[in-house]
Amino acid sequence: MNIAIWLFVVLLVVAVLLGAVIGFFAARKWFKKYLEKNPPVNEQMIREMMRQMGRTPSEKQVRQILSSMNQYK
Incomplete structure (x- = not known):
């Protein structure tokens, strides 16, 4: 039971970090596109x-x- 909780916490931390990295690059791409349309x-x-x-x-x-x-x- 204890291992399942730690596994859940580790997977949650990895998912949050992965989401932050993907979100950063997606926002960066969107902002560059926005600046091209609206200089x-x-x-x-x-x-x-x-x-x-x-x-x-x-x-x-x-x-x-x-x-x-x-x-x-």
């Missing part, structure tokens, strides 16, 4: 957003916004 904000996106708001941004404004966004990453 991080770049200068061109900032310019386009400002144009949609009715403003024509200068290069200095674009770089200020980009640096302030990168500061919070």
Whole structure:
């Protein structure tokens, strides 16, 4: 009876570790795929957003916004 309990505990620990490893790689693959579809904000996106708001941004404004966004990453 005692051996059965230890076997169950060992199998449970192995299953949890295996699940964690598989989960890590699955999440990594999903996140890479997500970043390909939705890339991080770049200068061109900032310019386009400002144009949609009715403003024509200068290069200095674009770089200020980009640096302030990168500061919070």
